[in-house]
Amino acid sequence: MPPHVPSHYEVLGVPVTASEADLKRAYRRAARLHHPDHGGDVIEFRRVTLAYEVLSDPKRRTEYDRSYFTSAPQQESARGAGAGTPPSSGAGRTTPGGSFRARAASREAGRRNxxxxxxxxxxxxxxxxxxxxxxxxxxxxxxxxxxxxxxxxxxxxxxxxxxxxxxxxxxxxxxxxxxxxxxxxxxxxxxxxxxxxxxxxxxxxxxxxxxxxxxxxxxxxxxxxxxxxxxxxxxxxxxxxxxxxxxxxxxxxxxxxxxxxxxxxxxxxxxxxxxxxxxxxxxxxxxxxxxxxxxxxxxxxxxxxxxxxxxxxxxxxx
Structure with a gap:
């Protein structure tokens, strides 16, 4: 799996339902934490700034949401894959339109579905x-x-x-x-x-x-x-x-x-x-x-x- 690229919401630490006031509070908190003048990391501060620039603008936020978080992505990613990253082996993958085939399960016999x-x-x-x-x-x-x-x-x-x-x-x-x-x-x-x-x-x-x-x-x-x-x-x-x-x-x-x-x-x-x-x-x-x-x-x-x-x-x- 490639490294996890955090969304703008993750960078600011807010839910996707966050209000304008929630975004502003989260930005101020994150900016103080990561500002280089206060010993913070430059890359993290840039992430925070970019996230707020996008999400605080209603039009840009709508475009970002409708693109499923792919527009103006957070390019730098110092974080590894987060908790809950799914298996990367590709087991069970089927191609679109392909037939379904039962695959051997690794479960113990008698275990419920x-x-x-x-x-x-x-x-x-x-x-x-x-x-x-x-x-x-x-x-x-x-x-x-x-x-x-x-x-x-x-x-x-x-x-x-x-x-x-x-x-x-x-x-x-x-x-x-x-x-x-x-x-x-x-x-x-x-x-x-x-x-x-x-x-x-x-x-x-x-x-x-x-x-x-x-x-x-x-x-x-x-x-x-x-x-x-x-x-x-x-x-x-x-x-x-x-x-x-x-x-x-x-x-x-x-x-x-x-x-x-x-x-x-x-x-x-x-x-x-x-x-x-x-x-x-x-x-x-x-x-x-x-x-x-x-x-x-x-x-x-x-x-x-x-x-x-x-x-x-x-x-x-x-």
Whole structure:
């Protein structure tokens, strides 16, 4: 793992929900501590100054948050990886759109599934420290509103996303206590919105959905085919690549849920043509829930809420 690069919030020692007054107090405290005239370190003082310059300007702070803390990064990093750094071996990593395969577990025989255990926060909320996210916020399982801007078809999109969020809430969040659902993220690379993201341990699932008439469909690797109808799924693979670059400590996977008006978990029936490869495979609700849950639950430490990633996703909500 590369050395941990602290965010502006970490440098000032404030949560991502900090007010303007909180930022000013934190800056004054940190500036006194690190000022070279008082025996402080020049590099640390520069970090503090840069952090305050960005976060005290509402426009620059918004841009910084929407870029998931990558704009104007703290270049110098004298700190090593912090507590809670995930395993760097890459175990369990899958490629976007790839198949899911059960991997040999290093657990003792008979041990219960860690994904069903109570959530553990990394780093932990310790007395006397200021976390990136308040404990009461991190404890909430769902964040954001299932809504995307747009003039045409907005009502249909909102209803589709409400259904998707409800499905994840009922079927996934209840089985994985550490899973956290984010509705309505901004893409770091464009004006595109990501409908949903689910974080559990060191795995992140990006989710989008589509609504089609009930029936039998074929997936050819790029389109859903139904009689003479050709339907292209949401272009999620590009966003998966962007988020994987932004969150190298996580395993990022994309999922496309195909819904029908009847809300039958097993509709539509989607036949995948032999040898099909390409974009992320669209799945009906039954298969979507099964593979999303497997992906999140089979990762390393699925009962962990990784607070640094949680904080970055929280600031990326629209």
């Amino acid at each position: 860690p994904s069903g255990e109570p959530a553990v926060y990394v780093p932990p909320f310790a007395p006397g420290t200021t976390p990136l996210v308040p404990a009461e916020v991190a404890a909430r399982a769902e964040h954001g509103i299932p809504r995307r801007r747009g003039l045409f078809g907005a009502d249909a999109r909102i209803q589709r996303e409400l259904r998707t969020a409800a499905l994840i809430r009922r079927q996934v969040l209840t089985s994985i206590p550490a899973a956290r659902l984010f509705n309505g993220l901004r893409s770091p690379a464009s004006s595109v919105h990501i409908a949903h993201a689910v974080l559990a341990g060191y795995r992140l699932a990006l989710v989008d959905s589509m609504l089609v008439p009930a029936g039998n469909y074929a997936w050819d690797g790029a389109h859903l085919l139904h009689g003479g109808r050709v339907v292209a799924p949401p272009r999620l693979a590009e966003q998966v690549r962007h988020f994987q670059n932004l969150f190298p400590e996580l395993n990022v996977q994309g999922f496309v849920l195909v819904q029908t008006p009847q809300e039958n978990l097993h509709e539509p029936v989607i036949d995948v043509r032999r040898g099909t490869e390409g974009l992320i495979e669209p799945r009906n609700a039954a298969k979507f829930l099964r593979e999303l849950t497997f992906f999140l639950a089979s990762g390393p430490q699925p009962n962990v809420v990784f607070v640094p990633a949680f904080a970055r996703l929280l600031t990326g909500l629209h």
